[in-house]
Amino acid sequence: MAAPEIRKTLVQVEEIFHEGGPRAETPLLRGAILSVVKNPFAGRYEPDIQPWMEDLKPLGMAMALRLIEALGGDPKRIEGYGKAAIIGQAGEIEHGALWxxxxxxxxxxxxxxxxxxxxxxxxVGTVGTRLDVPITHVNAAYVRSHFDAIEVGLNDAPRADEIVFILAMTTGARIHNRAGGLPAGEIKGEDGLR
Incomplete structure (x- = not known):
């Protein structure tokens, strides 16, 4: 396979100060990076698609580093993450699973x-399709305060022969979280769950 052919990239960052309650001193940052890539399998069934995952690794790292930079540059500030893909109509859901x-x-x-x-x-979607990217805590999936999502999409993507690859990150819990569960300060870090 070959390196992914990128048509465009979007970086978006939200600063959330409140959700109707008291204003936070430091806003929650919730960001995403989207890369629109040509789908090499569009329009045909290909039984062996796994080799493309290796070619996507540099794109994944470049996107992760760029998003960290957009969120302030300090990886230690990132507390939540998620990923997604929107596949153009000439592709199939399995092509997005390669991400x-x-x-x-x-x-x-x-x-x-x-x-x-x-x-x-x-x-799988058409041009302008939007998608909610789920987000959880980076070290413990059971930390309920960090269950979140960010909606993403582009007005001109994905075209039929494209895939939009997405990474999302946040700098903390939802503003005004009070749904209980395991507090982030009590993470044991043993298994990625608690």
Whole structure:
């Protein structure tokens, strides 16, 4: 296979000061990076697609590092993450599934070996399709305060023969979180769950 052919990239960052309650001194940053890539399998069924995952690894790392930079540059500030893919209509859902390892492992490595599995979503869609990217705590999936999502999409992507690969990160818990569960300060860090 060959390195992915990128048409465009978008980086977005939200600063959230409140959700109707008291204003936070430091806003929650919730960001995403989207790369629109030509789908080499568009329009045909290819039984052996796994080799493309290796070619996607540099893209995953470049996107992870760029998103960390957009969120302030300090990997230690990142507390939540997620990944996703929107596949153009000439592709199939399995093409988006190839992003699991290159996107997820890149973020975990860039953040210093985060322990929790990276949540994911994917779907086939048309130009302008939007998608909610699930987010959980980087070291413990059971930390309820960090269950979040960020909506992403581009007005001109994915075209039928493209895939939009997405990484998302946050700098903390939801503003005004009070749904209980395991507090981030009590993470044991043994298994990526607690």
């Amino acid at each position: 699991h390892a290159p996107g997820g492992y890149a973020m975990r490595e860039a953040l210093g070996e985060a322990k929790a599995i990276v949540p994911s979503s994917k779907k």
